[in-house]
Amino acid sequence: MNEENQTAMKKRVQRLVYIAAGGKINEEELGRHDTDLRTLGLDSLGYLNLLEGLERTFSVAIDLDHEEDHTFLHTIDNIVRYLSVQRGAAA
Amino acid sequence: MIGALARGPIQDAMTEGLGRHRGRTAVVGSEPLSYEELGERIEAAAGALRDLLPGEARHVGFCLGNRPEYVVLYFATLFAGHLPLLLDANFNTGEIEPIRSDCGLDALVVERAKAAGLDVPGKGNPVAFGDDVAILPLARQSEPSFGARPSTQVCRFTSGTTGRPKCLEFSGHAVVSAARNWILGTGMTGEDRTLCLAALSNGLAFNTSLLSTFLAGGEIHFLKGVPLTRPVARRIVEAGITRLVAFPTLYRNFVAPGGPDPTLLSGLKHAISAGAPLWPDVREEFRSRYGLDVSDYYGIAETGPCTFERDASHHTGLGEPLPGVEIRLAPASEDEPGTGEVLVRTESMASGYLNHPGQFEARVDAEGFYHSGDRGRLADGRLHLVGRTQDHINVAGRKIDPTEIVAVVSALDGVADAVAFPDEDLNREALVHLVVVAAAGEGTKGVTKETVAEACRSRLAPWKVPGRISFVEEIPRTGIGKPRIAVLREQLNTKGSMA
Numbered sequence: 001m002n003e004e005n006q007t008a009m010k011k012r013v014q015r016l017v018y019i020a021a022g023g024k025i026n027e028e029e030l031g032r033h034d035t036d037l038r039t040l041g042l043d044s045l046g047y048l049n050l051l052e053g054l055e056r057t058f059s060v061a062i063d064l065d066h067e068e069d070h071t072f073l074h075t076i077d078n079i080v081r082y083l084s085v086q087r088g089a090a091a
Numbered sequence: 092m093i094g095a096l097a098r099g100p101i102q103d104a105m106t107e108g109l110g111r112h113r114g115r116t117a118v119v120g121s122e123p124l125s126y127e128e129l130g131e132r133i134e135a136a137a138g139a140l141r142d143l144l145p146g147e148a149r150h151v152g153f154c155l156g157n158r159p160e161y162v163v164l165y166f167a168t169l170f171a172g173h174l175p176l177l178l179d180a181n182f183n184t185g186e187i188e189p190i191r192s193d194c195g196l197d198a199l200v201v202e203r204a205k206a207a208g209l210d211v212p213g214k215g216n217p218v219a220f221g222d223d224v225a226i227l228p229l230a231r232q233s234e235p236s237f238g239a240r241p242s243t244q245v246c247r248f249t250s251g252t253t254g255r256p257k258c259l260e261f262s263g264h265a266v267v268s269a270a271r272n273w274i275l276g277t278g279m280t281g282e283d284r285t286l287c288l289a290a291l292s293n294g295l296a297f298n299t300s301l302l303s304t305f306l307a308g309g310e311i312h313f314l315k316g317v318p319l320t321r322p323v324a325r326r327i328v329e330a331g332i333t334r335l336v337a338f339p340t341l342y343r344n345f346v347a348p349g350g351p352d353p354t355l356l357s358g359l360k361h362a363i364s365a366g367a368p369l370w371p372d373v374r375e376e377f378r379s380r381y382g383l384d385v386s387d388y389y390g391i392a393e394t395g396p397c398t399f400e401r402d403a404s405h406h407t408g409l410g411e412p413l414p415g416v417e418i419r420l421a422p423a424s425e426d427e428p429g430t431g432e433v434l435v436r437t438e439s440m441a442s443g444y445l446n447h448p449g450q451f452e453a454r455v456d457a458e459g460f461y462h463s464g465d466r467g468r469l470a471d472g473r474l475h476l477v478g479r480t481q482d483h484i485n486v487a488g489r490k491i492d493p494t495e496i497v498a499v500v501s502a503l504d505g506v507a508d509a510v511a512f513p514d515e516d517l518n519r520e521a522l523v524h525l526v527v528v529a530a531a532g533e534g535t536k537g538v539t540k541e542t543v544a545e546a547c548r549s550r551l552a553p554w555k556v557p558g559r560i561s562f563v564e565e566i567p568r569t570g571i572g573k574p575r576i577a578v579l580r581e582q583l584n585t586k587g588s589m590a
Contacts, residue, residue: 022516024558041544043553044181045340045487045520051319056349064316 009080016057017042017076020050033076047073054079060086096137097172100263101244104270104306105166109133112281112308119284119312119330120159126305129163136167136220143218143228147172148239149197151226154178154187154205157291157313160221162301164200165291173197174239176246176258177292184210186552189255193446194246195235199227237446246445247292249392249490258445259392268415269395269439270302276399276413277361281308285334286326288318288341293488295365295388298396298439299336320344324351331358338366338487339373340520342385346376356381363388366488368476370519378406386410389474393451394461395439398474408473415439418474419460420467430468430477434460484513486521489554496525496557499550505530505538508566510574514559522558526579528566 014030017037025040042050050073051062060083064070072082096102109130118124124132144151151168153175155161168175176194178187188211190196201209203225206217215228239246244263248256273279277299285304289296304311312330314322318341326332342364345351362377365388374385389409390396397418400410412418415438420431436459443451454462464483467476483490493511500509507530514524525547529538540560547556561583567575 019517022518022520022522022558024516024522041556041558043558048317048319048340049344049518051317052344052347055319055321056347061321062319063322 006080006084009083010076012057013054013076013079013083016053017046017050020053021046022049030076033080036074037076038074054083058083058087062086096134096170099169099244100267101302102166102169102263104267104302105133105169108302108305108308112305115281115308116310117305118159118162119310121315123310124159126308129305132163133166133170136163137170139218140164140167140171140173140226143226144171144173144197149173150176150195150235150239152176152178152187152190152196152199153292154180154182154199154201155224156180156202157287157296158224158315159313160224161200161291162311164220164224164226165301169244174243174246176248177297178248179256179292180290181553182256186256187211190248190258190446191229191235192233193236193255194239194258195231196229197231198229201225201227237448239445240442243442243445247294247297247392255446257447257450259441259451260443260445261439261441265395265439265441266302268437269298270306272413272415272438273299273303273396273399274307276396276401278401279303279307279309279334283307283309283333283360284312284331285309285336286312286314286323286330286332288314288323288335288337289366293366294390294392294395295363295488296336298390299363299388320351324355327359328355333359334361334363335359336363336365339364339369342369342377343373343518346373346380350380353381356383359383361386365390367485367521374406389476391435391461391463391465393441393454394435394437394463397435397437400473405471405473408470408475410474411472412474417460418469420469421462430466433463433465433467433474433476435463436460484511484521484523486523486554486558491523491555493523496523496547496551496555499547500525500527500543503538503543503546506543507531510566510576510579511557512574512576512579514580516558523555524559524561525557526561526563526566526583528563 010033017030018027021042029040055062072078109126112126115126116123117126117129151173165175203223206225206227213230213232217225217227220226240260242262243260245261245266247259285300287296287300291297291301300311314326362383362385364385369385369387378384384403384406386400387409389398396413397416398410399413417436419434421434422431465476466478467474484493496511497509500506506527508528511523511525514522516522527543543560567578569575
């Protein structure tokens, strides 16, 4: 994925996190893509909403049972990296 | 034989269920377990628990997410003659230690990975149970502050509004009554297959899914991982699930654009929601899309299940009282004719709070009715809730005392005043809104949203951390100093719309 696509994808994920958190995290804070979303206040319901949003928006199946390491969910950078791999694998 | 182990109302009822339904499937996690196999596993685990925890009535805390091992060890604890205390799976050292000091814990049932990280004194070597569960023996550091009643067979916890989770004691008779009345009131049968997504430590799941399933001869199913609509729908189809026990957010995700195909849920007969009020439009949309009404179950931690709507053509309110449940309204104010505080008397009432003696009794009147703190009205024999009589904030079914949050924040340098009240986020999920007034003048250490949030995160349980923090120059108050929340909300809305 080229840099332009990566940036666009990060913006889409950033928006999904904002929606998933019900607006409790401001968009400025979410602009730091390497910040741990848990420290910004994304709670368990927020994560549930985020996973639903990611699955539907990017047409991927996120099966956490098969993921040993869940750190891919902790930052927007990591989510985008994970999605890129998933979508690449599905292609 | 399992019957040779400790006896009591729950063990007797379970022994009867295990015997009557031999050969049928009882529990399904990743693999199905028959009633016969379940009985054998309970018996073996009860023996192991007796060896691990010699003596009578030892206290076994369950701090574990739903899975078949939870069911086996819960009943095994009872058959071993010990007392299960069902804690929130998210509790950590900060919540576990006060419970241990108040109520006493001789062992904890936890995920094996969590056992290693728990920082509790007197921790013994974890004993593996199944693939990922451990029983962690705990040496008593001192005698607990409070002793359980002799009739107590199960303890569950309310989220606690004062920093220490309240430990509710239930007799075996109360637990069995809740299960039998649920079966009777909701028409549960041996053909029912319940997918239980609510935590078994929660009254909803405990009363609707655990013992009731085994008395009826049905199946209880657990889903590993995060309850996303896709795997939930897949399980409903593949396992022929007839009852879904879940929470409002899941139903909202089902009706959101891109939700599962309506045909996938065609075998479902009951969809039950609890923990927080279900949004009326979500209920309507779910009915429209999936052809099924979501039963907005009403239960109270202290009383057990209260109402259920069995009439599929009735779409408002929380249903009629279940068998064994009586509901009254306390005299209402003249401003709201027909409404009043909901008073409940059930056969499944708690006996009291183990670690807060007298507080439960203070809310039960001379006729045995529990004063719920909810305001409601009765129409067509159905209960309709209209609000709360108390100032607690209900976030995802957990009651939070705003004064506890205010006390933490007010202790910070640079905070002149603060108030917390219920609000909603953009997804209409309940949250705690904290409003802070920064102190003026020299010496103020520059209190910010980040410092306030960090103080809350470090001193409060995760669900008590405010979801929204605002700063104002002054909190409007009445002549006697009570915050005028309606005025404050208006000011904040105006401020927000101007920003």
